Amino acid sequence: GEDVEQSLFLSVREGDSSVINCTYTDSSSTYLYWYKQEPGAGLQLLTYIFSNMDMKQDQRLTVLLNKKDKHLSLRIADTQTGDSAIYFCAERFPSGGYNKLIFGAGTRLAVHP
């Protein structure tokens, strides 16, 4: 099946950690991605994780992958007001000889002082 689910909204205080969660359904996914969309802008790739990894850290970003539960999370340490945006989880899996990207509905992160 092709379904990526995310909670729609998250509110955090500046300086705290944010954790955005995502579940996906296709176990044949090869890569999973996190994209960020700021108001009025296109999607920007933040980070990705290959399916044989459990964790990936990139500066303030930590991605955790639980393949058994098909659960992906993005942790943003020391969240800043500039992190306010919509975050999309996406999975890439083979379909018809090619790879498709399926996106979740996006989680709107609001950072308040």
Added chain:
Amino acid sequence: DSGVTQTPKHLITATGQRVTLRCSPRSGDLSVYWYQQSLDQGLQFLIQYYNGEERAKGNILERFSAQQFPDLHSELNLSSLELGDSALYFCASSPVSGGPGLDRNEQFFGPGTRLTVL
């Protein structure tokens, strides 16, 4: 700035009309993807072209068509427009075909064209 450009930025038109959205990929990228982002459907993949040829199709309506030209820019044509076609249309480009394999197929998104159908 991703290096992907889209024109126009905004488009307002009436039901029944036809419009063309244009995308220029990043220099050197051979793949172009089109997505539709609406409030009720989220981000939906429409179609992919690789080096001038259609490579993959998603949830693209028959009223919609696309092509990729020899200079690699792409156009998305939307005809017989309906109110429900109002959305943000994104183009993304990638250096790879997205075929079988383990390349991570990073896609670089343009700023989008906001289409409003009245």
